[in-house]
Amino acid sequence: MFKHPNFDIYTPETLPLDQDLYLRDEVFAEAYEQSLLDFWNGQPWEPVGYASYAVVNSVGPASVEISWFPNIYDRVHKVSVVLPREKIVFCVGSWRAEEKPSIFVKSDWYKQLHVRANAVFGLIDAIGVKNAINSGSLDALRLQALRSRIDDLASRFPEVSFVSWADSLVLKSNWVAGHFASNVKPTYKPEILIELFRDIRTVFQQSLGLNVYGVFTQGSNEYYADPVLHISQSKNHVCLNSLGAPFADLLKIDEAARAALRQEKHAPYELYLDEPYFLSLRLRFEFKKDRLSRHAYTSLLSNGSRNYVCTTCDEILSNFESSS
Numbered sequence: 001m002f003k004h005p006n007f008d009i010y011t012p013e014t015l016p017l018d019q020d021l022y023l024r025d026e027v028f029a030e031a032y033e034q035s036l037l038d039f040w041n042g043q044p045w046e047p048v049g050y051a052s053y054a055v056v057n058s059v060g061p062a063s064v065e066i067s068w069f070p071n072i073y074d075r076v077h078k079v080s081v082v083l084p085r086e087k088i089v090f091c092v093g094s095w096r097a098e099e100k101p102s103i104f105v106k107s108d109w110y111k112q113l114h115v116r117a118n119a120v121f122g123l124i125d126a127i128g129v130k131n132a133i134n135s136g137s138l139d140a141l142r143l144q145a146l147r148s149r150i151d152d153l154a155s156r157f158p159e160v161s162f163v164s165w166a167d168s169l170v171l172k173s174n175w176v177a178g179h180f181a182s183n184v185k186p187t188y189k190p191e192i193l194i195e196l197f198r199d200i201r202t203v204f205q206q207s208l209g210l211n212v213y214g215v216f217t218q219g220s221n222e223y224y225a226d227p228v229l230h231i232s233q234s235k236n237h238v239c240l241n242s243l244g245a246p247f248a249d250l251l252k253i254d255e256a257a258r259a260a261l262r263q264e265k266h267a268p269y270e271l272y273l274d275e276p277y278f279l280s281l282r283l284r285f286e287f288k289k290d291r292l293s294r295h296a297y298t299s300l301l302s303n304g305s306r307n308y309v310c311t312t313c314d315e316i317l318s319n320f321e322s323s324s
Helices: 026-040 107-115 129-135 140-156 191-208 244-262 275-280 313-318
Strands: 020-025 051-059 063-071 077-084 088-094 099-105 118-126 160-165 168-175 212-220 271-274 294-299 304-311
Touching: 020 026, 020 107, 026 088, 026 099, 026 107, 077 107, 077 275, 099 107, 118 191, 118 244, 140 160, 140 191, 160 191, 168 191, 191 212, 191 313, 212 244, 212 275, 244 271, 244 294, 244 304, 271 275, 275 304
Parallel strands: 020 099, 212 271
Antiparallel strands: 020 051, 051 063, 063 077, 088 099, 118 168, 118 212, 160 168, 271 304, 294 304
């Protein structure tokens, strides 16, 4: 296939880095080739099949790391994805037809990319716990009241898993990108966790008299079909049903923010949001995202430096785009 001289054939190594390209299912390769051949023979251009937007970030011996954009229509949603070389079928484009490179991948991998469960993660921590302990204001009754209030919140948000220990809380919510051919609808709603943070902030203030801060990111969930949380029959094993890398990034952001505070690189904030997660939020067009403070941290998900965004819960909530 793709023998016509007007086609540009790529290998993973020769694909352009940090430039827009397409991710396509292999089932459309033959029709895609024919559509361009027809175009070069003077027929009108006819788009073929479905395509996802992507960017190649780096190329390794066994895989290609890409940024995949499951949604660019009503939000800018970017996800780091590892594409195994064995799943790549063709890499082809045509500058003569102004066609960006397309990576045709195995059908099973392309479908799984769209229907697999991914997750949004949050880490919420109380501020001033040490002083509260030393002053004797953090007693068992207050902690039990906090736990009871979090139970109530959890019952209202069954799509979110809650794992808490006294003054800290981990949140996780699954989502899928959606796959039209499989009748799987998209379920990405990252705004829910920001709204939930507002409620958790109130619970901590009323139960413990303490303020909180939150760290949020998103990542892959390798337990594709499993629920957000697993609890063993014996009730003494809790699993978040995800690989550790997204959770590790929460800790990396938390660690970087704490170091920046000590070094007075930025003031304390209420929210520290991984930049791709922040950019995926549906915020009003008038809201100037670029003015928010950004600082670097070392991400395990993307194998390099990434930014977290400093802001407050009220600033984000007041700039959410109306759903009406």
